[in-house]
Every structure is written in structure tokens, then in C-alpha cells.
Amino acid sequence: MxxxxxxxxxxxxxxxxxxxxxxxxxxxxxxxxxxxxxxxxxxxxxxxxxxxxxxxxxxxxxxxxxxxxxxxxxxxxxxxxxxxxxxxxxxxxxxxxxxxxxxxxxxxxxxxxxxxxxxxxxxxxxxxxxxxxxxxxxxxSGLYEPRPTPQPARLFTVDGYEIKLAGDLVAGEGRNLTMTVSRDGQPVTDLQPYLAAYGHLVVLRAGDLAYIHVHPDGAPGDGVTEPGPDISFHAMVPGPGTYRLFLDFKHDDTVRTAAFTLLLKR
CATH class of the missing domain: 2.60.40.1930 (Macroglobulin (MG2) domain)
Structure with missing residues (x-):
């Protein structure tokens, strides 16, 4: 992980x-x-x-x-x-x-x-x-045992971190998504830059794997963007479907990944 x-x-x-x-x-x-x-x-x-x-x-x-x-x-x-x-x-x-x-x-x-x-x-x-x-x-290669795409979820935990997702996807329209990072119940306010950003978001659609790579609003050192606990993105997806959202963030010199599932209906 x-x-x-x-x-x-x-x-x-x-x-x-x-x-x-x-x-x-x-x-x-x-x-x-x-x-x-x-x-x-x-x-x-x-x-x-x-x-x-x-x-x-x-x-x-x-x-x-x-x-x-x-x-x-x-x-x-x-x-x-x-x-x-x-x-x-x-x-x-x-x-x-x-x-x-x-x-x-x-x-x-x-x-x-x-x-x-x-x-x-x-x-x-x-x-x-x-x-x-x-x-x-x-x-x-090897024995393949397929598993279903995870069910819709807006909360992910990893290594004592809890990441919550707020916002929705709308086909063909830009929407704000915010991931809030906490650890042991306390907001994380000292995220570290990772590849010139406080977070990287990859969105993939189940079925065809349509790909979207989104970088967050603002940038480290711009005098405006806070290093957590919120990481905000502006994302647009091509159409209805089940989407998986993968967030990379860095804290305590370690990069971790949180994953969420959102269902976008017609």
C-alpha cells in the first residue's frame, strides 16, 4: 500500500x-x-x-x-x-x-x-x-480469479489515515471534488509536495477504462494553497458509469494511495 x-x-x-x-x-x-x-x-x-x-x-x-x-x-x-x-x-x-x-x-x-x-x-x-x-x-500469466469492481464508497483508510471524499461527478460538466485527510481523528495540515502538488488524482471508468488524470487546485508555495487537510480537484468525466478514483498523497515522507468508487447514472 x-x-x-x-x-x-x-x-x-x-x-x-x-x-x-x-x-x-x-x-x-x-x-x-x-x-x-x-x-x-x-x-x-x-x-x-x-x-x-x-x-x-x-x-x-x-x-x-x-x-x-x-x-x-x-x-x-x-x-x-x-x-x-x-x-x-x-x-x-x-x-x-x-x-x-x-x-x-x-x-x-x-x-x-x-x-x-x-x-x-x-x-x-x-x-x-x-x-x-x-x-x-x-x-x-497464471490462474486468473476475477473480482468485482468495489462497491461505491466515499471513505478510505490506510495506515491510520482516513480520507473522505466530498462532491459528485456529472457527465460532461466540470465538478469540484475534495478529499479530506486525517490521521487518528486529527486533520492532517502538513501534507508534503509530491511531484509538485499536494495530491494526484487518477479517475478510471469501469468497463472501458477511460482515463482522467487531474492535478489539484493551487500549488505548494503559491502563498494560497494550504497543505491539507483538504485537497481539491476540478474533474470532468465523459459519461455515465462506475468510476474508480485513486488519490496519491504524501505525508511523513511516504506516498500513500486512497481509492473510492462513485456511480454516475444517466
């Missing part, structure tokens, strides 16, 4: 715009993460099937000329953000691979259970002028 530094692993299991913001959605636009190729760029996985457990995961981003991309505009302190999620949205990992000079990205990825996964890459190749999210399927 916890990790530190750039190799953050926010694994959730057995549960009872600007600055790379992917919350904007225009009518008729394809939601992020559903395409392996977009705007002339393609996600190329070295392996589409892995064994369970810690493994070296490698991939490239190819340009329209077929060559690996080696020049990126950073998004929240990183050239690339890698998100991995189980298809049932019962597992979630936010990690940051390293790129070699030839354009191959690699990271130690620990997927402990067999099943179907989806990988997402948030990137802004130099000169593109905006962020795109490419997605591809990944399988982990």
Missing part, C-alpha cells in the same frame, strides 16, 4: 487543461488512454505478457517516423508518468520509469496476481504542445 520516492506503488487490493491535467473532455473527443496511438505517437511494449511478481518492464514511445522519442516536456517534474491498473480496478500502481539514451523506458514493476491489466503513459513530446495519454493491454 505504501512506497517512497519515484517508485511509488499504490496497490489497492482486497477492498470491502494545464500542467498535464486530463480532466477536460470535449463533446465527441475520445477519452484518454483508450488508444495505443495518438497524434502520431505510439506506445510500444517490449512484453505484453509478464510473470507475476517483481519484473523489469520495458517500453518505448515511437514517433510518426517509427523512431523512439527521446525529447519530452516535463509534466509535474517527470517526462513520463506510468499508471498500471487491473481491469477490475482492484489494483493501481503509479510509477516513474527511467529512460535510456536510445529512448527505452524501464521500471521494476511488481504485479503480484495473474490477470488482465491496462497501462497508461502520460507524455508531452517536445513540440507537441499538449499532454496525451496512450494506453495498452498487459497480461500477467
Amino acid at each position: 505504501t512506497a517512497t520516492g519515484s517508485s511509488h506503488s499504490g496497490h489497492i487490493a482486497n477492498e470491502s487543461g494545464t500542467h498535464g491535467d486530463h480532466s477536460a473532455h470535449q463533446a465527441g473527443a475520445v477519452p484518454g488512454g483508450l488508444q495505443i496511438s495518438q497524434d502520431g505517437y505510439t506506445l510500444d511494449l517490449a512484453d505484453t505478457i509478464l510473470e507475476p511478481g517483481p519484473r523489469r518492464f520495458r517500453f518505448r514511445i515511437l514517433g510518426s517516423d517509427g523512431n523512439p522519442v527521446t525529447d519530452y516536456t516535463p509534466i509535474h517534474d517527470r517526462e513520463l508518468h506510468l499508471i498500471v491498473a487491473r481491469r477490475e480496478l482492484t489494483g493501481f500502481w503509479h510509477v516513474h520509469p527511467e529512460r535510456d539514451r536510445d529512448g527505452t523506458w524501464s521500471v521494476r514493476l511488481d504485479l503480484p496476481e495473474a490477470g488482465a491489466y491496462r497501462v497508461f503513459t502520460d507524455i508531452s513530446p517536445r513540440g507537441l504542445g499538449h499532454t496525451i495519454t496512450l494506453g495498452a493491454d498487459l497480461a500477467v
Whole structure:
């Protein structure tokens, strides 16, 4: 459930715009993460099937000329953000691979259970002028025992922290979501910056895994934004469905992940 530094692993299991913001959605636009190729760029996985457990995961981003991309505009302190999620949205990992000079990205990825996964890459190749999210399927071999997507819930606890979610999603309309962090019943007012923000929110829709990556209102050090207990986001989703919301936050030098489920009806 916890990790530190750039190799953050926010694994959730057995549960009872600007600055790379992917919350904007225009009518008729394809939601992020559903395409392996977009705007002339393609996600190329070295392996589409892995064994369970810690493994070296490698991939490239190819340009329209077929060559690996080696020049990126950073998004929240990183050239690339890698998100991995189980298809049932019962597992979630936010990690940051390293790129070699030839354009191959690699990271130690620990997927402990067999099943179907989806990988997402948030990137802004130099000169593109905006962020795109490419997605591809990944399988982990072995006996697959699917579990249902967790039921709607607005409260999550991890390591003595309690995170509450306030706000609702409305299809095609921006809405405010606020996560409030407390520990042992006391508000947490000294959250630490993580990748240039007090929180990172990834929203995934069950079924097709439409992807939204939202950064919070304000920024550390802007003289206005408080370091907790509230982390506020402005999010827009493409349509009805069951959504899983994964919040990364950092406190006491450790990154933790909270997960929520919201049901958006027609």
C-alpha cells in the first residue's frame, strides 16, 4: 500500500487543461488512454505478457517516423508518468520509469496476481504542445480469479489515515471534488509536495477504462494553497458509469494511495 520516492506503488487490493491535467473532455473527443496511438505517437511494449511478481518492464514511445522519442516536456517534474491498473480496478500502481539514451523506458514493476491489466503513459513530446495519454493491454500469466469492481464508497483508510471524499461527478460538466485527510481523528495540515502538488488524482471508468488524470487546485508555495487537510480537484468525466478514483498523497515522507468508487447514472 505504501512506497517512497519515484517508485511509488499504490496497490489497492482486497477492498470491502494545464500542467498535464486530463480532466477536460470535449463533446465527441475520445477519452484518454483508450488508444495505443495518438497524434502520431505510439506506445510500444517490449512484453505484453509478464510473470507475476517483481519484473523489469520495458517500453518505448515511437514517433510518426517509427523512431523512439527521446525529447519530452516535463509534466509535474517527470517526462513520463506510468499508471498500471487491473481491469477490475482492484489494483493501481503509479510509477516513474527511467529512460535510456536510445529512448527505452524501464521500471521494476511488481504485479503480484495473474490477470488482465491496462497501462497508461502520460507524455508531452517536445513540440507537441499538449499532454496525451496512450494506453495498452498487459497480461500477467497464471490462474486468473476475477473480482468485482468495489462497491461505491466515499471513505478510505490506510495506515491510520482516513480520507473522505466530498462532491459528485456529472457527465460532461466540470465538478469540484475534495478529499479530506486525517490521521487518528486529527486533520492532517502538513501534507508534503509530491511531484509538485499536494495530491494526484487518477479517475478510471469501469468497463472501458477511460482515463482522467487531474492535478489539484493551487500549488505548494503559491502563498494560497494550504497543505491539507483538504485537497481539491476540478474533474470532468465523459459519461455515465462506475468510476474508480485513486488519490496519491504524501505525508511523513511516504506516498500513500486512497481509492473510492462513485456511480454516475444517466
